[in-house]
């Protein structure tokens with residue numbers, strides 16, 4: 001790595017080698033923004049009997065729900081406690097996003113949803129909402145509400161897509177197919193609401209080549225951002241039982257393999273999609289397998305970015321080669337080497353993203 005490269009800006013407007021979420025927020029809001037998780041007491045249709053009772057086979061919400069999230073507490077109280085918690089760690093945050101995270105956060109009447117979302121937005125430090133939900137639990141009334149809120153506040157709907165393959169979605173008992181995800185994402189983006197999606201790499205029955213091909217599917221979606229996790233089998237899930245019965249059905253990534261895989265994946269991913277995270281961070285005491293023996297995801301990210309530097313590669317590197325016409329339409333042009341794109345190209349991304357409904 002030479003010094004010239006350190007100051008290089010990619011077409012998302014900074015010198016990190018992928019379109020990183022924290023930088024996207026700094027550009028969007030002018031400073032660090034922190035998500036504060038909420039458990040508003042929702043359940044989910046895959047648990048309460050509407051679609052099924054067992055839930056998705058990998059799901060244990062306790063694995064990622066922070067301790068201040070107790071559904072007995074009002075939403076505003078959870079947010080206030082969350083802000084106090086985060087202030088100790090991230091003093092520089094200029095605002096907070098209320099993250100309706102636990103279970104299916106559009107699974108109630110529109111009237112009730114309005115009350116909960118408005119309560120969150122009334123907390124003075126809250127500048128927007130992130131609503132985690134299933135792609136089959138939005139309808140035009142719920143989207144009308146979120147569209148209305150997005151006209152005065154930042155709003156993202158984050159869909160659990162998990163896999164692009166119906167055979168996998170059936171196997172993990174998601175209760176919806178991939179087309180439901182496409183429909184929800186396209187409709188959300190069409191209404192001018194930011195749209196995020198969540199995917200898991202390493203689900204049983206998928207080959208590494210099939211996982212790599214996620215990039216082709218995801219690159220086509222009008223997403224603002226995406227979150228990726230390696231599969232972690234968590235205690236208390238159906239998958240944990242399956243694993244105990246027959247571990248040979250699982251093919252986990254080692255940390256080294258995952259880095260190589262994710263770099264290849266990122267190279268094929270549309271560079272306009274903001275990458276929120278690339279590893280999961282379930283509570284270590286709940287993880288059955290794989291155990292990477294690593295610390296927090298910030299440390300993994302540093303190691304990963306160092307590897308990208310060593311390989312001198314970046315998000316979208318091969319996407320551009322394979323999609324010259326799309327690159328043209330984004331105003332980026334058919335550069336032989338996208339790493340040399342100037343910061344002015346960030347404007348092209350900004351206009352592309354606004355066409356993709358970033359509010």
Ligand code: SF4
Nearest residue numbers: 044046055056059103
């Ligand atoms: S992952 Fe979401 S949809 Fe699936 S069981 Fe858990 S809360 Fe329900």
